[in-house]
Each structure stands twice: as C-alpha cells, then as structure tokens.
Amino acid sequence: MPKVSERGQLQTQSPIRSLVPFADQAKADGVEILHLNIGQPDILTPTTALNRIKNLEEDIIKYGPSAGIPSLRKKVAEYYNEINISITPEQVYVTTGASEAIQFALFSCFDPGDEIIIPEPFYANYLGYAQISQVNIIPITSEFDKQFALPAPERFSSLINENTKAIFLCNPGNPTGQLYTREELDALVEVVKKNDLYLIVDEVYREFCYDSEFTSVLQFDEISENVIVIDSISKVFSSCGARVGYLITKSEQLRTVIDKYAQLRLCPPALGQIMAEACYTDYRPYINEAKEEYNKRRKVLYNRLSKIEGVKCYYPSAAFYNMAELPIDDATKFCKWMLTDFRHEGKTVMFAPADGFYSNQELGKKQVRIAFILNEEKLEQAMDCLEIALKEYQKIMHQTQPSYSYK
Ligand SMILES: Cc1ncc(COP(=O)(O)O)c(C=O)c1O
Incomplete structure (x- = not known):
C-alpha cells in the first residue's frame, strides 16, 4: 500500500472524539451513555x-x-x-x-x-x-x-x-x-x-x-x-x-x-x-427559551458538582460548558474507565478530558469539560454516576497493585 502523508500522521486528533470507539463498544453492550462530552445540544431545531x-x-x-x-x-x-x-x-x-x-x-x-x-x-x-x-x-x-x-x-x-x-x-x-x-x-x-x-x-x-x-x-x-x-x-x-x-x-x-x-x-x-x-423567522422567543433551558441545567449541574467531595468547580456564566477538576490521577484514564468499566443502573457518562484544550497538557490533566446539553433529569442521573464513579475509581487508584490498565 502507498504511504500515507507525514503531515496527515502529525495532524492533531480531536480530544473530544478520541474516546468514541469505547463509547460505541459500551453502547453495543447495551449501556446507556449520557453524553456530556460534546457540544451537541438536544434542544429541537426551530x-x-x-x-x-x-x-x-x-x-x-x-x-x-x-x-x-x-x-x-x-x-x-x-x-x-x-x-x-x-x-x-x-x-x-x-x-x-x-x-x-x-x-x-x-x-x-x-x-x-x-x-x-x-x-x-x-x-x-x-x-x-x-x-x-x-x-x-x-x-x-x-x-x-x-x-x-x-x-x-x-x-x-x-x-x-x-x-x-x-x-x-x-x-x-x-x-x-x-x-x-x-x-x-x-x-x-x-x-x-x-x-x-x-x-x-x-x-x-x-x-x-x-x-x-x-x-x-x-x-x-x-x-x-x-x-x-x-x-x-x-x-x-x-x-x-x-x-x-x-x-x-x-x-x-x-x-x-x-x-x-x-x-x-x-x-x-x-x-x-x-x-x-x-x-431567522421570529427567532427571539426560540433563543430565549433555549437560553432559559440551559440556564436551568447550569444550576442543576453546579448544585450537584459543587457537593461532590474533592471536586473543584465554579458557576459558569455563559455557553453550556463547565470545567471541573476531579480528585483523580489522569482525566483521560478516568474518562476511558467510565466507558469501559463503570456502570450504574445500566448507564455511564462520557466527559471530555480537558488536557486536549491546553497546549501544555499537564495543566488539564485532572480536569474535564462537562457540556450541559442534556435535560435536568439526565443531568441528575449523570451526576449520580459521577459521584459513585469517583468513589470506585479512587479505591482502584489507591490500590498498591493497580488492577486496571489504561491506554
Ligand atoms: C468555540 C467553537 N467554535 C467553533 C465550533 C464549530 O462550530 P460549527 O459547527 O459551526 O463548525 C464549535 C463547535 O463546538 C465551538 O465550540
């Protein structure tokens, strides 16, 4: 086969999409994935x-x-x-x-x-x-x-x-x-x-x-x-x-x-x-309604996140994202583990590891980006998952002989 280009190989990969194969596998296994990893809103198009x-x-x-x-x-x-x-x-x-x-x-x-x-x-x-x-x-x-x-x-x-x-x-x-x-x-x-x-x-x-x-x-x-x-x-x-x-x-x-x-x-x-x-036909009521919906979700997310032990967060003022620092060793490992190993009532959550949003990836190593693009009920379920997952993950993290292998 002819060689693929050098520059193509060097091209950076989207950090948001790199975990997708693990999510696809989990879905194929019948797990419901709560997608908080990508800015794809669930609000209906006008x-x-x-x-x-x-x-x-x-x-x-x-x-x-x-x-x-x-x-x-x-x-x-x-x-x-x-x-x-x-x-x-x-x-x-x-x-x-x-x-x-x-x-x-x-x-x-x-x-x-x-x-x-x-x-x-x-x-x-x-x-x-x-x-x-x-x-x-x-x-x-x-x-x-x-x-x-x-x-x-x-x-x-x-x-x-x-x-x-x-x-x-x-x-x-x-x-x-x-x-x-x-x-x-x-x-x-x-x-x-x-x-x-x-x-x-x-x-x-x-x-x-x-x-x-x-x-x-x-x-x-x-x-x-x-x-x-x-x-x-x-x-x-x-x-x-x-x-x-x-x-x-x-x-x-x-x-x-x-x-x-x-x-x-x-x-x-x-x-x-x-x-x-x-x-653009009579669009203002549509936008106002969407904004109000995101605002409600913002409150739900912040209320839950700020109560989870060890999680550092802030109240975001715009868009539909929140960065959170988690009590973990490595956000990419954690996000992957959520998809491959963690299940709660048949569900798990997909977050975006934040290291890909920094040029110095160490800065985002413990951070995830959470997109509040699901409704309040789903967000509550996602936060239930996160709360339980963090406890389980910390136990694994502190084992002297880690029983997990990532990457
Ligand atoms: C800040 C920002 N700019 C640009 C884009 C891409 O937008 P579009 O779908 O219009 O290409 C996104 C998508 O998530 C984004 O978050």
Whole structure:
C-alpha cells in the first residue's frame, strides 16, 4: 500500500472524539451513555427551519454564490443590527460552519510562521486549524482559580514580537463557559490598537450569557478594520448538522482575499443555507427559551458538582460548558474507565478530558469539560454516576497493585 502523508500522521486528533470507539463498544453492550462530552445540544431545531426543509420547493439543489445566498446574508446583517451591531450583508460570509470561517480567517490573515496569541484552555480544533495553516499558537494560560478570566493585557503585551499577528479569543468560552467582560475587552483592544494586530473572536455562544450582557468585538469601532468575528447557527439554533456558519469582517482589503478562498470551495451548503434563512423567522422567543433551558441545567449541574467531595468547580456564566477538576490521577484514564468499566443502573457518562484544550497538557490533566446539553433529569442521573464513579475509581487508584490498565 502507498504511504500515507507525514503531515496527515502529525495532524492533531480531536480530544473530544478520541474516546468514541469505547463509547460505541459500551453502547453495543447495551449501556446507556449520557453524553456530556460534546457540544451537541438536544434542544429541537426551530420548527420553521425543519418545515422549510420538509416542504422543499427547489427542484435542483444548485451551486450558489461563494459568499452565501444574498437573502441569508441580509437576514444575518439584520440580526446583528437588531442587537445594535451595525453590519451590512456584504460584510457577512456564509461558511460551512464556524469551522470553515476559522480556516478562512487563518488563511486570509496569516503567512506560515506567523504567531497568534490565544488564551488557554481553548477549543481544541484551533490547534488543528493552526497546524494546517502553519500558524503558531502562542498560548497564554488563564487560570482555573481565577475562573478563567481573560489574562491581564500586560501578559499579552509581553508575548508580542515581530511575528505576532493576532489575538484570538473564544467569547463566551468553550471549554470554560465563561464570558469576558466589557472592561477586560476594553483593555485588550488597547493592545490590539497599539500593535496593529488582528483580533479574531469566535462568538458562536454569544446568545447564551446568563448573568451579564454580551459584548461583541464588532462594537469596537476604533479597530473595525482589525476585527473578524466567527459565528454559526450550530449552537444558537441547535443546527449543528446544517453546517452553516459566518465570518464577519468590515475590512474591505481582507474581503478581497477571503473571496478567493470562498470561490475555491465553490459555495456553502445549499440546504443548510435554506434552513438557516428560515431560522431567522421570529427567532427571539426560540433563543430565549433555549437560553432559559440551559440556564436551568447550569444550576442543576453546579448544585450537584459543587457537593461532590474533592471536586473543584465554579458557576459558569455563559455557553453550556463547565470545567471541573476531579480528585483523580489522569482525566483521560478516568474518562476511558467510565466507558469501559463503570456502570450504574445500566448507564455511564462520557466527559471530555480537558488536557486536549491546553497546549501544555499537564495543566488539564485532572480536569474535564462537562457540556450541559442534556435535560435536568439526565443531568441528575449523570451526576449520580459521577459521584459513585469517583468513589470506585479512587479505591482502584489507591490500590498498591493497580488492577486496571489504561491506554
Ligand atoms: C468555540 C467553537 N467554535 C467553533 C465550533 C464549530 O462550530 P460549527 O459547527 O459551526 O463548525 C464549535 C463547535 O463546538 C465551538 O465550540
């Protein structure tokens, strides 16, 4: 057989999906897996969007414009205008999920060897995208004990050199479930301005802020040419499989380059765009309801987690994630053991080990990311499992001759 590529072998693997074979085996053995490992919401997709697809009138699914269907770009611009962000349809690119928007941003802004500063822990796929675009991520560690607040501007400044081209944020944060405040962003914008950097912000969770108002970087007019926002319908409209996201930029110069990448892949998914457009019909009640549901789940999760002995956690303020530090030796081992060995009333739980969200994996060794994407009853069951599992695991961990083998 011919050899597979070196670079393919070196490509980082998604830490979220690496445990999937063990979950599949457990399912095949009849075990119910409570999936708290992945940001796939169980909230129903808007009925208007589902009906639009069910009653499809199109008789040919055609290629469309590379930047997206004009009527969808208009709807997205209107959505932004309604939240007091002034955007025109020309400034919106429709992409194949936020995932493609991230790739477009990296390819359009950076050359091989350029550096981008990203607070860690960060959404693990940023590493893979940086790798394929040959950009170096310079991590800046945000701390669990400070509830993953945005690191101080001086810490960003101290990492800036002639190769630094951007600061990249995820706000609200995945995996942290935390929101950066207006004041934190104000201070960072000064650093961006002073060093004329790009400021790329992944805002796919912007609609799920429970305690305070969200600030988009598109609101900072003084750096409008430097800003790129990444957005998506995956989470807001519970439409992960539609594969529709957006890249928003006010920079005309940048758009001439993005156009080329957009044309290269012809167009974003036609069906997804049709669906996405229907999502914007009377959408506010839908979003409010989804947000209220996540808020309830956030409370259930925190109430349970904070009572489990040895577990360190905090009350997340946004998105649908919570990081927790567990009284264990290694989160990957623990998560795998949950899938291969632990059962409670025919169930187990799948978490995402947090080491994959850090460039220095030691930092996340005892941490897991918990996505509160199941209903309250299921979350309670998952926390029952966790509580019992931790006791069992600790017994095994403390045996002098461990009777378990992982990895
Ligand atoms: C922060 C963040 N950005 C981007 C994505 C990818 O989104 P999409 O499904 O729109 O490609 C995810 C998915 O979980 C995410 O959490």
